[in-house]
Amino acid sequence: MSDDLETPNNDTLETASSKPNLEAIMHVPLEVSVELARISLPLHNVARLHRGMVIELNKDANAEVDILANGLIFARGEVVSIEGKLGVRIIEVVPASERIRSLG
Secondary structure, three states: OOOOOOOOOHHHHHHHHHOOOHHHHOOOOOOEEEEOOOOOOOHHHHHOOOOOOOOOOOOOOOOOEEEEEOOEEEEEEEEEEEOOEEEEEEEEEOOHHHHHHHHO
């Protein structure tokens, strides 16, 4: 057997596999949405909706909102207004254990 071929040792393999390669997933599309509230409306009420109507939500104006990634809650935030535009300030990132529990 030739001495020119080097066999990688276990330390090299462990180091390479233990570092996550985030660059590999940086271009994967992710839909991020903010859920202000949920309500149920009968179909006949939905059919009557038009521009300018106000839909009363079952949440206070300053309540926390859920921030979802691909439909799953990953953070909570608060709605802010900056120079006439709305945004969301993240106040809590949901722990991974709680996110995993919500899958089941």
